[in-house]
Amino acid sequence: MFEFCADPSILPDWQWFACYLTSGTHLAFYRSFFVVMLLLAIVAPLALGMGLLGALALRSSFAPVNLLGRGYVNLIRGVPDIVFFLFVPIALGQGIEWVLHQINCPDWDQPVRQGNDFIVCREAKMPPVGASAWARNVYAFSMACVAFALVFGAFVANTLYGAMRAVPHAQVETAEAYGMTRAQAFRRVVLPQMWIFALPGLSNIWQILIKATPLLFLLGIQDVVFWARELGGAKTSL
């Protein structure tokens, strides 16, 4: 990076360190912090959206929707989350390819699963055949985002559900006495007021989310942990 780095052997210590800390691997390491922050910036609103949907499903009086919401929240909390982080990207990837396969190649006569292979026609490959490395990275990254949003959506759903129930019921009754429909009462009374109850839980989940980001590494994304391993991994062993 610096011009004096051309011959590090004659450099004084501080310059040598400057060269070392700006080597290509180190720069990639610094860049990877932005990858993690990008993930946080994308996942937070996604998880909030999933959580809102989940909480609405939990509140729903329509039995199948309610059951769906309860199943979603309890399943994700009852199973180690790492299972979902590994399951969702691969399952979703195969699902997308399968759907594309059905659409693009209706006259394909062989089964998709042959033994241990998952074979779809050329047009159904995701990311498309010949896609650039950059596109592949973006695809893998968005899969990771979906996995994170699904898992954290369940946590958020639970928090928001509790927050919605914490809004004093008398206020909802008052709103209904004024002639609002249930939806109106929810929108105008419950929704604005629930945030104050949800905020402690949400900040908790936010911390958890930050702590869960190292799992990105497992999904094959070159994040902070990946580069830290590259830099700090034991090159020798006693």
Place this chain on the structure above:
Amino acid sequence: MRTCAESFEAYFLRPLGRAYGENLLPRGLDITFCDQLFLIGGGLMWNIYFAVLAVGIGFFLATGVALMKVSENPWLSRPAGAFIFFFRGSPLFIQFFFFYSMFVLLPRAGIDIPLGFTTLTVETRALTTAQVGGLFVLILNTTAYSAELFVGALRAIPKGDLEAADAYGLSGFAKFRRVTWPNMLRLAWPSYTNEAIFLTHSTTLVFLSAFPARQQSGEAFYYARYFVDQTFNPFIAYPLVAAYFIALTLVIIVGFGLVNRRLNRHLPRERRQRIRFRPQYIR
């Protein structure tokens, strides 16, 4: 193709090591559903091993750390606070990484500690195995999380109970054993149940990246990943491991619920704390 009984015989005890079943794990097209069922189920024994030992040992350590944290002496409370902050503030995944890298650097032959009259040799070789080193990290981790729960409970003990103990002339260890500790446990138990559940779930992280699975003897999730890599079909192995863990979670809830009943047996029914499955965090 193997029959189910054959795969049970070949693979159920295989997680203990090569001597206890087939040498090789099933590969490629040879994998049957029963193989997955029994190998993953057998792997669950390591999850139970990690969880039981970590919770069992961590429980006592956590009591100690919690008492240190609430003590007035800064020489006790500060280190306890730092310990809790470190282990609760960093991801468990990174802790495994960190400790494994550290254990690898220890000399294999053991560390000699001269004590003057004799030399103590500390065995370090076992620490790079998951069964010892991974357990060590899990113990420290659960100690920190449980200690934080216990600190909260210690601070919430009804003042009247403590004053009553004083009035009865109890002091020191007798007061702790008869009043403080049972109250602390009673108050912390519902959240401690969730902690135990979460620790059980996080045993899946042991073999994930740091500790190697010697002779391919790993825990349930290790085998699930192995099968998904082999068959490229996530829809069998992962749901299986999920089902096993749900069963394990239910067992923990029932077991801890029994203890909770005993801890609350002196209270009127409406004041008892119910255990609610409310995990607040992942690691």
